[in-house]
Amino acid sequence: MRFTHLNIRDLILITPKVWGDNRGYFMETFREDLFRKYCWNINFIQENESRSSYGVLRGLHYQLPPFAQSKLIRVVEGTVLDVAVDLREGSPTFGQHAAVELSAENRCQLFIPQGFAHGFLVTSRMAIVQYKVDNYYSAEHDCGVAFDDKDLGIDWKLLPKDIVLSEKDKCQPLFRNAVYFKREDF
Numbered sequence: 001m002r003f004t005h006l007n008i009r010d011l012i013l014i015t016p017k018v019w020g021d022n023r024g025y026f027m028e029t030f031r032e033d034l035f036r037k038y039c040w041n042i043n044f045i046q047e048n049e050s051r052s053s054y055g056v057l058r059g060l061h062y063q064l065p066p067f068a069q070s071k072l073i074r075v076v077e078g079t080v081l082d083v084a085v086d087l088r089e090g091s092p093t094f095g096q097h098a099a100v101e102l103s104a105e106n107r108c109q110l111f112i113p114q115g116f117a118h119g120f121l122v123t124s125r126m127a128i129v130q131y132k133v134d135n136y137y138s139a140e141h142d143c144g145v146a147f148d149d150k151d152l153g154i155d156w157k158l159l160p161k162d163i164v165l166s167e168k169d170k171c172q173p174l175f176r177n178a179v180y181f182k183r184e185d186f
C-alpha cells in the first residue's frame with residue numbers, strides 16, 4: 001500500500017498492492033496501522049455508497065464542525081474525476097483544489113481530511129463510489145459550494161449541458177459566499 005501526497009499536501013492518494021492469480025485478485029483496501037503511520041490519526045465510524053450514471057456530479061459538499069468529516073474514497077465500479085477544495089482559512093492552499101481519477105481499474109483511494117469540500121463527476125457509463133467518514137451525517141451541518149465557480153477554476157472535462165446535478169447542487173453558493181473552516185477548527 002503506497003501513500004502519496006498530492007499538490008495539496010494534506011490530500012493523500014493511496015495505491016493498494018494487488019495480488020493477482022488465475023482466480024482473479026486480492027488486495028488490502030484499508031490498514032489502520034499503515035494509515036496512522038503514513039496518513040492520519042483517524043477513526044472512521046460510517047461508510048457510504050452511491051451509484052451514479054455517466055455525467056452525474058455529486059458535490060461540492062462538506063459538513064461544518066462539530067460534524068466535519070474526513071473521507072476515504074474508493075471506486076468499486078466505473079471511473080470518476082474526484083475533486084477536493086481547500087476551505088481552511090489561513091491554509092497556504094486555501095481555495096485551491098486537487099483532482100484525481102479514481103476507478104475500479106486503478107483501485108486508488110483518496111484521503112480528504114476535514115476542512116475540504118468534496119465532489120466527483122462520473123466519467124464512465126456508471127460508477128459505484130464507497131467512502132468511509134469519521135463523523136456521522138448531519139443534515140443541519142451539510143454545506144456546499146458551486147461546482148462550476150469560476151474562482152475555483154475546476155476543469156470537470158464535460159460540457160455543463162452534459163452534467164447531471166441534484167436540485168440541491170444546482171443552487172450551491174459561490175466560493176466567495178461559502179462558509180469556511182476557521183483556524184480554531186484545527
Ligand SMILES: Cc1cn([C@H]2C[C@H](O)[C@@H](COP(=O)(O)OP(=O)(O)O[C@H]3O[C@H](C)C(=O)[C@H](O)[C@H]3O)O2)c(=O)[nH]c1=O
Nearest residue numbers: 048050058059061062071118119120136137138166168
Ligand atoms: C451524505 C448522506 C446522505 N444521506 C441521505 C440524505 C439525502 O436524503 C440522501 C441523498 O443525500 P445527498 O443528495 O446529499 O447525497 P450526495 O449528493 O451523494 O452527497 C454526498 O456527495 C459528496 C460526494 C460527499 O462527499 C458527501 O459525502 C455527500 O454530501 O441521502 C444520509 O442518510 N447519510 C449521509 O451520510
